[in-house]
Amino acid sequence: MVSATNPASIDRSTVERIVRQVALEYLGRDSQSKAPELVVQTSSRHMHVCREDMDVLFGPGTELTFDRPLFQEGNFAAKEMVTIVGPRSRIISNLRILGPMRKQSQVELAFTDAIMLGFNDLPVRLSGNIKGTPGAVIIGPKGVVELKEGVIRAAIHAHMNPAEAAYFGVKQGDMMKLRIGGPSSVTFNNVHVRIDATSRLNVHMDTDEANACGLHLTKDVELFK
Amino acid sequence: MVSATNPASIDRSTVERIVRQVALEYLGRDSQSKAPELVVQTSSRHMHVCREDMDVLFGPGTELTFDRPLFQEGNFAAKEMVTIVGPRSRIISNLRILGPMRKQSQVELAFTDAIMLGFNDLPVRLSGNIKGTPGAVIIGPKGVVELKEGVIRAAIHAHMNPAEAAYFGVKQGDMMKLRIGGPSSVTFNNVHVRIDATSRLNVHMDTDEANACGLHLTKDVELFK
Numbered sequence: 160m161v162s163a164t165n166p167a168s169i170d171r172s173t174v175e176r177i178v179r180q181v182a183l184e185y186l187g188r189d190s191q192s193k194a195p196e197l198v199v200q201t202s203s204r205h206m207h208v209c210r211e212d213m214d215v216l217f218g219p220g221t222e223l224t225f226d227r228p229l230f231q232e233g234n235f236a237a238k239e240m241v242t243i244v245g246p247r248s249r250i251i252s253n254l255r256i257l258g259p260m261r262k263q264s265q266v267e268l269a270f271t272d273a274i275m276l277g278f279n280d281l282p283v284r285l286s287g288n289i290k291g292t293p294g295a296v297i298i299g300p301k302g303v304v305e306l307k308e309g310v311i312r313a314a315i316h317a318h319m320n321p322a323e324a325a326y327f328g329v330k331q332g333d334m335m336k337l338r339i340g341g342p343s344s345v346t347f348n349n350v351h352v353r354i355d356a357t358s359r360l361n362v363h364m365d366t367d368e369a370n371a372c373g374l375h376l377t378k379d380v381e382l383f384k
Numbered sequence: 385m386v387s388a389t390n391p392a393s394i395d396r397s398t399v400e401r402i403v404r405q406v407a408l409e410y411l412g413r414d415s416q417s418k419a420p421e422l423v424v425q426t427s428s429r430h431m432h433v434c435r436e437d438m439d440v441l442f443g444p445g446t447e448l449t450f451d452r453p454l455f456q457e458g459n460f461a462a463k464e465m466v467t468i469v470g471p472r473s474r475i476i477s478n479l480r481i482l483g484p485m486r487k488q489s490q491v492e493l494a495f496t497d498a499i500m501l502g503f504n505d506l507p508v509r510l511s512g513n514i515k516g517t518p519g520a521v522i523i524g525p526k527g528v529v530e531l532k533e534g535v536i537r538a539a540i541h542a543h544m545n546p547a548e549a550a551y552f553g554v555k556q557g558d559m560m561k562l563r564i565g566g567p568s569s570v571t572f573n574n575v576h577v578r579i580d581a582t583s584r585l586n587v588h589m590d591t592d593e594a595n596a597c598g599l600h601l602t603k604d605v606e607l608f609k
Contacts, residue, residue: 370596
């Protein structure tokens with residue numbers, strides 16, 4: 160798309176986004192005492208694909224098929240799945256793809272998955288930060304892609320909007336703590352803060368983290384600085 | 385064995401045990417300032433077998449074969465392995481048996497293993513406390529045992545001797561915290577204290593817990609009340 164030179168032609172979604180952000184920041188200042196509802200979710204191993212890899216894995220011009228919505232607006236689990244082949248020549252099949260498509264393909268594994276596949280020192284990274292990470296062979300129904308990099312363990316992180324960040328008194332890139340109660344109570348000490356205007360307060364942890372703390376056994380969760 | 389009525393006949397090993405315990409408690413009081421070395425270890429899924437189940441699984445009168453020693457004196461990984469069949473009719477093969485034999489058979493799984501097998505609400509228990517826990521079918525090279533109970537997720541725990549307990553100021557059954565540093569830093573809030581005269585300070589966690597905190601990525605470990 161060619162960018163418009165007339166400032167009056169700024170597109171509708173951009174206007175909506177700016178208005179929402181300003182409104183949320185205003186609400187944030189006005190509601191310091193009301194705790195936002197905290198949703199903690201488990202993110203199982205999955206893949207994000209770029210257009211070029213989608214073409215190879217599922218066929219030129221194919222699109223991801225919506226299966227079910229994820230908590231963050233616009234994100235969804237796709238019906239498409241692939242197989243990943245690790246350095247020990249072991250595989251994990253039925254690796255789910257999450258949409259929408261991204262600029263770079265990326266695979267997010269728990270350490271349990273990674274060690275089984277032979278990635279013994281998988282880097283712990285925020286999504287999108289894949290420079291220097293290991294690659295893998297990915298097999299789709301229509302073709303095979305050799306990723307040069309992009310296999311990570313996703314760092315535990317909290318999505319929030321500016322109003323929610325204001326409530327906690329945190330800024331982009333800060334670290335928070337998340338305490339999970341119950342019989343296997345655990346406190347995660349390095350929860351990365353990710354602020355976006357369209358986000359809803361939501362911590363994502365992987366299956367190792369969820370199973371370590373027995374997330375399915377308790378509703379006692381607390382996010383704090 | 386018939387118990388002796390003559391108090392002079394108290395057996396040698398009991399005397400040794402009492403002497404060791406008193407000596408260790410004395411040492412504990414005398415060395416409050418010296419921190420004992422903390423060894424944190426990952427305990428992969430495994431089984432303990434009783435004499436009766438050993439007979440069925442590996443043949444009447446068979447013994448466990450020593451493969452390698454474990455950190456706690458007298459405990460060892462055996463060469464013998466079995467297959468466990470879970471409620472979803474999925475299996476885990478090569479489930480290692482740890483020796484020596486015990487009074488009751490018991491299987492210790494991580495939640496990741498348990499959920500895969502179909503145990504969705506596996507109880508979190510200290511070893512030996514298996515009343516009311518689920519059972520499973522166990523397949524050995526010579527026969528099949530149907531455990532009525534004994535499948536657990538082992539609660540994270542710290543073995544220590546009385547001197548080490550004195551150093552930390554804790555008693556049998558207390559809870560401590562264990563902080564693991566590094567990029568995926570985690571604090572385990574419910575570490576059960578298990579005191580025995582012959583123990584060496586040693587925290588046991590399962591593979592989910594070790595993979596959640598990236599235990600292989602750091603040497604920064606701290607046990608505290």
